[in-house]
Amino acid sequence: MPGRTGLTIGKLAGLSGVNLETIRYYERIGLMPEPGRTEGGHRLYEPAHRQRLAFIRRARELGFGIDGIRALLGLAEPHRRSCEAVRVIVSDHLQDVRTKIADLVRLEAILAGTVERCRDTAMAPSCSVLDLLEAAA
Amino acid sequence: MPGRTGLTIGKLAGLSGVNLETIRYYERIGLMPEPGRTEGGHRLYEPAHRQRLAFIRRARELGFGIDGIRALLGLAEPHRRSCEAVRVIVSDHLQDVRTKIADLVRLEAILAGTVERCRDTAMAPSCSVLDLLEAAA
DNA sequence: CTTGATCCCGTAGTGACTACGGGTTGCAGG
DNA sequence: CCTGCAACCCGTAGTCACTACGGGATCAAG
Numbered sequence: 001m002p003g004r005t006g007l008t009i010g011k012l013a014g015l016s017g018v019n020l021e022t023i024r025y026y027e028r029i030g031l032m033p034e035p036g037r038t039e040g041g042h043r044l045y046e047p048a049h050r051q052r053l054a055f056i057r058r059a060r061e062l063g064f065g066i067d068g069i070r071a072l073l074g075l076a077e078p079h080r081r082s083c084e085a086v087r088v089i090v091s092d093h094l095q096d097v098r099t100k101i102a103d104l105v106r107l108e109a110i111l112a113g114t115v116e117r118c119r120d121t122a123m124a125p126s127c128s129v130l131d132l133l134e135a136a137a
Numbered sequence: 138m139p140g141r142t143g144l145t146i147g148k149l150a151g152l153s154g155v156n157l158e159t160i161r162y163y164e165r166i167g168l169m170p171e172p173g174r175t176e177g178g179h180r181l182y183e184p185a186h187r188q189r190l191a192f193i194r195r196a197r198e199l200g201f202g203i204d205g206i207r208a209l210l211g212l213a214e215p216h217r218r219s220c221e222a223v224r225v226i227v228s229d230h231l232q233d234v235r236t237k238i239a240d241l242v243r244l245e246a247i248l249a250g251t252v253e254r255c256r257d258t259a260m261a262p263s264c265s266v267l268d269l270l271e272a273a274a
Numbered sequence: 275c276t277t278g279a280t281c282c283c284g285t286a287g288t289g290a291c292t293a294c295g296g297g298t299t300g301c302a303g304g
Numbered sequence: 305c306c307t308g309c310a311a312c313c314c315g316t317a318g319t320c321a322c323t324a325c326g327g328g329a330t331c332a333a334g
Contacts, residue, residue: 008331010280020281021323029321040330042281058269063244066321076266083264087255094248101241104234107200111231118224127220129213132195145300147311157312158292166290177299179312203290275334282329291319298313304306 006036006044016053023053031056031066031073064093143173143181153190160190168193168207201230 013020026032032053035043052073059069068089075086114131150157163169169189173181189210196206205226212223251268 008280019323022321024283025322038330040281042330055269060321062247062269063241072266072269076264083255083266086264086266087252090248090255091252094245094252097241097245097248101238101245104200104238104241108231108234108238110199111227111234115224115228115231118220118227127213127223129209129220129223132192132199132209145311156292159290161314162291175299177312179299197290277334278332280329280331283327285325287324288322289320293318294316296314298311300311301309303308 006046007050009043009045012045012050012053016050016057018053018057026053026056029066031070062093063097068093143183144187146180146182149182149187149190153187153194155190155194163190163193166203168203168210199230200234205230 007015009020009023012018013023016023018026023032027034032049035045035049037043055073055076056069059072064072071089072086075082075089117131118127144152146157146160149155150160153160155163160169164171169186172183172186175181192210192213193206196209201209208226209223212219212226254268255264
């Protein structure tokens with residue numbers, strides 16, 4: 001009869017670096033399973049929960065959306081780890097990331113150009129705000 | 138007595154490439170001024186509106202938030218075009234963009250590595266999903 | 275047993291739209 | 305002139321991934 005194993009949600013939040021409210025949110029949307037409860041109704045988490053939450057957090061940090069994570073978790077759980085399916089999800093996301101980078105790099109050039117011109121023409125008639133107005137992005 | 142000059146909101150949407158509902162949204166939040174109306178209450182836009190909307194669209198494409206655009210518009214309008222203030226807003230945003238690029242590039246490396254390993258180890262015991270679980274982002 | 279931290283739940287707010295639905299207006303063809 | 309239908313009106317709610325709030329219950333230390 002050892003003490004009830006289990007972390008309170010606050011402890012789990014502290015250990016995992018995920019906001020307490022966010023953990024409850026993940027439970028509401030079915031990303032985290034419902035944990036056990038104390039008699040009074042407080043959640044008690046076990047190591048498996050902590051692992052799953054860590055996985056979710058990493059995946060979020062890597063920019064996966066909730067649906068992507070759901071898919072990843074679905075593939076990770078059963079014995080049939082279809083590596084191919086995982087690869088598809090990850091490389092789709094990788095493509096998104098690369099597209100975003102390309103977009104941002106173009107943006108960066110435009111913005112940097114604007115700032116540059118702004119610095120140069122200390123007393124231009126109209127400031128480079130007008131460039132924004134004219135330039136095609 | 139020439140015809141009422143003015144575009145309907147639908148025409149403006151078509152010309153500007155901004156969704157009709159988004160134009161109404163911009164009006165609600167005070168980004169676009171209220172245009173004139175027909176007797177029946179339909180909006181009628183003049184060239185000045187079209188210009189302002191084009192400015193907003195470009196700025197959005199460059200990743201400025203609504204507040205930033207509001208500030209930019211505020212600086213663009215009066216005679217006192219304080220170029221310096223504009224430069225501050227734009228270069229703040231530029232800094233954001235650069236930070237985002239750096240983040241995404243790190244992400245890209247991690248994801249690309251995962252996909253690569255996935256491709257290599259055609260029959261690894263556990264697929265590189267576990268890498269996500271282990272790797273610090 | 276009391277106190278104060280922690281936890282409960284449901285709801286609403288964020289940014290920047292987008293979608294919906296039921297009713298009104300505008301205009302072109304007949 | 306009148307019909308029909310596209311376009312417009314407005315307010316509200318939904319999106320994504322949380323975050324914040326508030327009023328009440330529970331837990332653990334002293």
